[in-house]
Amino acid sequence: MDNLNSSPSPVRWFMVLRRSKPVESPVRKFSTSSLCEEVLTKVRDAFSSGKTKPYSFRLLQLNAILQMLEEHEADFIEALNKDMHRPRFETVLSEMITVKNEAMYAINNLQKWMKPKTVQKSMISLLDNCFVQKEPVGVVLIVGGWTFPIEQSLIPMIGAVAAGNCVILKPSENSSQAANLLQILLPQYMDTSCYHIIRGEHRDVLTVLENKFDHVFYTGDRTIGKQVLQVAAKKLTPVSLVLGGKNPCYVDKLCDLRVAARRIAWARFINAGQNTLAPEYVLCHPDLKERLIHELRNCVREFYGHNPRESPDYGRMACTEQYQRVKDLLSTGQVAFGGETDDGDLYIAPTVLTDVQEPDAIMEHEILGPILPILTTQTLDEAIDFINKRDRPMTIYVYSGNQEVISQIMHRTSSGSFCSNDSMIQNLNTSLPCGGIGNSGIGIYRGKYSFNTFSHRRACVLRTTTAECVTHLRYPPYTEKTLQLIKWACTLSKKENSSWCCIL
Incomplete structure (x- = not known):
């Protein structure tokens, strides 16, 4: 990949340091929606080019995430220790192993997930090729949580990458050391034309949503989650919410x-x-x-x-x-x-x-x-x-x-x-x-469920023009005889539990 190690665009709130070991650095944050719009335009151009769709590209990016976690595990442990005095054992168990397994699971199953799924055909569509094609939805905004900031940022991102999307990630500022580390490391490993990190407070996501995304994945509190849903609805943007609750x-x-x-x-x-x-x-x-x-x-x-x-x-x-x-x-x-x-x-x-x-x-x-x-x-x-x-x-x-x-x-x-x-x-x-369900969240993720969340299931029928002797039955002038033939061909059969459907 030609631009895997290319430098990112010099946007004010987006900074990358290319070092073998990350160090603490000043953080630049976005302050206006227009700045996010600038990056969004570049990411959308990258998606439109089709570069994220091939299996080889997705696999390369998933392996890059896995490599980043393996090579910088000690850095993530140190960052979370600074953020919340987190013991190494807890970080390895609850974040490093979990996220690595998520990436490995996607790597091992990606080819199978991407395959078109054939569907049962009716008598009228026996000569057709009918299948469901899973396609990336486009540009995804992921807003990570702060309680387990690496897991809550990277697990949904792995699903979005596996599904062939471009991603703009906003990690939580409550875990600032972890957010700093993600901001430094991700551009070193992943294609910077397709994947970006933005910084800001949790409430700033509402400003970011003034721009149009193809899917928003939000982890956080219920109050802002409801606001995210309301703002996204104005642009008909699908939303996944992980909000927690009283367990x-x-x-x-x-x-x-x-x-x-x-x-x-x-x-x-x-x-x-x-x-x-x-x-x-x-x-x-x-x-x-x-x-x-x-x-x-x-x-x-x-x-x-x-x-x-x-x-x-x-x-x-x-x-x-x-x-x-x-x-x-x-x-x-x-x-x-x-x-x-x-x-x-x-x-x-x-x-x-x-x-x-x-x-x-x-x-x-x-x-x-x-x-x-x-x-x-x-x-x-x-x-x-x-x-x-x-x-x-x-x-x-x-x-x-x-x-x-x-x-x-x-x-x-x-x-x-x-x-x-x-x-x-x-x-x-x-x-x-x-x-979650109800007030605890909307939508599901993890593994194949993440892949499906960030995929559009496109119904596809590939026909020829050779069956006109059958399809002409749908054309006017209408007669009772042709209507009865169509009903016979298209009506579901309870006995056979068939899924006949009319594709005239």
């Missing part, structure tokens, strides 16, 4: 409470609780509450010691704004354990709350911090009713040794995903879709 976790009496506590505590307190798939609250029977709190306290001590602030394995909040927002939630209910904070260090201890009421702010908004409220319900039906009267969440968890309890919750509730007897493990499987 319930039901703990049944018939479960291994020790194992349940370990898995819940790990999922809630990894990355200092900054995770849209973490359990947001626990529902359990009143008789179980104190035992569960005891086990959770033991797990926190086992994981992080008696003072988590001194543990090398416990993170910090990503920015002052998020820290203060989560700290304010500690005034809700009663602290069962934890609750310590440090403004200077953006530290909030792993905390469990009790006596939380439904109208409390912590039950209305996604926590994204190391706080776990525990509420009680007398029966399984009461727990299901509690879940169902709230907005549908990103995921639902249930811990039980009773398969009937698991089945009841799975079939009587609705959520983006569901997992029994573990938490967040569904996110590690590249074959499973990820995404």
Whole structure:
């Protein structure tokens, strides 16, 4: 590829440093929609040239992402440690392995995904070639989240690249070191005429959307997500939203409470609780509450010691704004354990709350911090009713040794995903879709689902002119005889379960 290592256009808010090792550098951000429009024009020209469509080009770019992750893993670990005191173990597990697997999965399956899909034909179309062709939608805007900034930027980007699109990526400013690193590294590995990074605050995406994109993929909070949807609708731009929600976790009496506590505590307190798939609250029977709190306290001590602030394995909040927002939630209910904070260090201890009421702010908004409220319900039906009267969440968890309890919750509730007897493990499987439903998001992604999200499925029929003896039946003058023949040829047959369709 001739321009793989070519220098990018000198746009004010877009800067690239070509070094073997990235270093900290001043960041230039866009300030007006016109600047984004300038880059968008160049990217759209690149897409119009058709260079992103061939299998060889897509494969080259996917391998470039994989190579970047492998060669600069230590740099990503360091950046996320600076952003949120993230332990190396957590970054490797939750971001590096996950994104590498996503890229490798796309590389291994891309050729199969790109193949046209043949469809069943009717008697009238037996001589035709009928298939669905998957084509790139065009220029995609991806707005990454801040809780897992590498994963939430690159996983949707991998899907968009695999589908043959051009991409403008806007990583989150709440994880500024990670955003800086992506801004420096991506142009070193990927075609700079097709893939660009823009910088700015999350709210600035609304200004960027004054330009026309072919698809917008947004990860972030619900308030801005709704605004993104409204602004994109003015230009009829398709939108995918990953918004998070209040993920319930039901703990049944018939479960291994020790194992349940370990898995819940790990999922809630990894990355200092900054995770849209973490359990947001626990529902359990009143008789179980104190035992569960005891086990959770033991797990926190086992994981992080008696003072988590001194543990090398416990993170910090990503920015002052998020820290203060989560700290304010500690005034809700009663602290069962934890609750310590440090403004200077953006530290909030792993905390469990009790006596939380439904109208409390912590039950209305996604926590994204190391706080776990525990509420009680007398029966399984009461727990299901509690879940169902709230907005549908990103995921639902249930811990039980009773398969009937698991089945009841799975079939009587609705959520983006569901997992029994573990938490967040569904996110590690590249074959499973990820995404919310209702207020927790729109659309799905991961693996083939990402490829489909960023592809247009084009219905194609390749005919000849040799069947005019049949197709003439559709022409005037109309007669009852020709109508009956057409009905016979086109009507669905229940017995054969056929998909006859009229292609006259």
